[in-house]
Structures are given as structure tokens and as C-alpha cells.
Amino acid sequence: MSWSNALAKEILKPESLIISSEIAVVIADKFPKAHHHYLVLPLADIPSIFHLNRSHLPLLEELHLLAKNVVEVKGVQWQDFNVGFHAEPSMQRLHLHVISRDFVSTSLKTKKHWNSFNTELFVPYTKLYDQLEKENSISRLPKSLKDELLAKPLICNQCEFVARNLPSLKGHLVGHLQDPKSVCQRTTSAD
DNA sequence: GTTCTAGAAC
DNA sequence: GTTCTAGAAC
Structure with a gap:
């Protein structure tokens, strides 16, 4: 499906970039679910968290550094943010969400939006990093658990x-x- | 991921 | 009658 590849195209547009390094870029989420909502993406074509292993830990650290940098650039407080990945991503390019905890936005429209950021469907950066370090891969949630979390x-x-x-x-x-x-x-x- | 909208919920 | 949710999209 073409919509799921939209992020890979978006990071090629210079006007989309807020900050960038040689390894990764930060863009504004096109449909922000809070006052501040940014995405940190590697330039390398990594489709999702399920393609990561221990060798990617330095890359993750780079994504996290850029997450901190964009919050600093915007002049807001790091402790007011959730930083992590969706357990069940829709878009076909690894992306780290950097989102302020207010969740006040006209683009927040569905229960799925809320629960995907405020249940186990959201995997904090440190949780994913630790799991990768320990187990060398990220496993999918069982469908039954996904359904349960969406219905919370x-x-x-x-x-x-x-x-x-x-x-x-x-x-x-x-x-x-x-x-x-x-x-x-x-x-x-x-x- | 969003848009649209039928029909459920109120 | 109006608000709100949730499933199809060729």
C-alpha cells in the first residue's frame, strides 16, 4: 500500500527536516497527536522494530540523541515527553515517536490513537533498547493482547x-x- | 496512516 | 434528533 511508504518519501524532502545528522533525521508528525509530536527516522532503510538486533544499538542511541536535540531546539521540557515506538507500527520505516504528554490536538480522533500511545502498545525507548540488548530481537505482541489493549x-x-x-x-x-x-x-x- | 459514513449509542 | 464509533477503502 502506498500510504504506508509515505514516511520514507517524506524524509527526502529538505523542507520536512527539523534537524538531521549523517545517520538520522527529525521531522514533524504530519498529524500531530499533541502540541509537540516529532518523528526520528534513520536514513538507512530499516522497515520496523522487528528488523532490529544488537548491532543496531548504536543506531538507536543516535535516534535518542536526536530526540533530545529536537526537544532542546523547541525549547521545551524533556520530562514532559513520551519517547518510544509503536508495538504495532503502521508506517513502513522505523520511526521513534517524540510526543508531549498533553495530547491536546485536533488530530487525536480515535480510541486507537489514544491507546496506541498510552498502553503497552507504546514501547518506551529504554524498554525497547533493553529488550534488544537482552534478546537480540523484538517480538510481536500476540493478536489477542493487541485487541485487549486497543479495547482498554x-x-x-x-x-x-x-x-x-x-x-x-x-x-x-x-x-x-x-x-x-x-x-x-x-x-x-x-x- | 487518514477519510468517509452507516448505524449504534445516547 | 444528534453524537460518536468503527470498519471499508479495488
Whole structure:
């Protein structure tokens, strides 16, 4: 399918690059799911996390360094970010997500969007790095587990709130952004 | 990955 | 009647 190759084409466009090295580049996600959402991609044609082994550990470190660099360039706080890979990627080029934890964005539209960043469907950089070091490969999640994680309730990433639907979660997340202290005291029925 | 939209949920 | 979700896309 052609849409799944879009990232490989995107990194060839100079205007897409925010920063780059000889090994990897950083671009803005075309449909950002938070205020800040960047992708770090190797120039080498590595299709996915399932093509990695121990020999790629230095490459991963380079991706991670660029992730830190883009956050610095944007003048925002590293600790406000999730940095990692999708356990079940859709796009055919290895890409490290660098996404701010606000998740306030009009492009966040589905339960799948939320759960792919806020359950085990999101593999933090360090978790993937350690697994690769230990086992020399990354294994796919069983389909039953993927289905289970996709079906999980919409749990806020900043408090105990469980949203009844996506618009409710989005409203709640805006609350965190505007008033980080009081939003956690709201009852779940208020939304 | 997104768009579109039927019909389920409210 | 309106909002929201979830599956098809040749």
C-alpha cells in the first residue's frame, strides 16, 4: 500500500527536516497527536522494530540523541515527553515517536490513537533498547493482547480519570493544560 | 496512516 | 434528533 511508504518519501524532502545528522533525521508528525509530536527516522532503510538486533544499538542511541536535540531546539521540557515506538507500527520505516504528554490536538480522533500511545502498545525507548540488548530481537505482541489493549477504557495519562468517550477525554486533557492542579479533583461524572 | 459514513449509542 | 464509533477503502 502506498500510504504506508509515505514516511520514507517524506524524509527526502529538505523542507520536512527539523534537524538531521549523517545517520538520522527529525521531522514533524504530519498529524500531530499533541502540541509537540516529532518523528526520528534513520536514513538507512530499516522497515520496523522487528528488523532490529544488537548491532543496531548504536543506531538507536543516535535516534535518542536526536530526540533530545529536537526537544532542546523547541525549547521545551524533556520530562514532559513520551519517547518510544509503536508495538504495532503502521508506517513502513522505523520511526521513534517524540510526543508531549498533553495530547491536546485536533488530530487525536480515535480510541486507537489514544491507546496506541498510552498502553503497552507504546514501547518506551529504554524498554525497547533493553529488550534488544537482552534478546537480540523484538517480538510481536500476540493478536489477542493487541485487541485487549486497543479495547482498554480511556484512562487519563495524568490522573485517575476514566473517560466515557473520546470527546470527554479530550475535554479533560484541555483541563490539565489550563489548570493542572484542580482538574484531578473533578469527579468522573462531571465530564 | 487518514477519510468517509452507516448505524449504534445516547 | 444528534453524537460518536468503527470498519471499508479495488
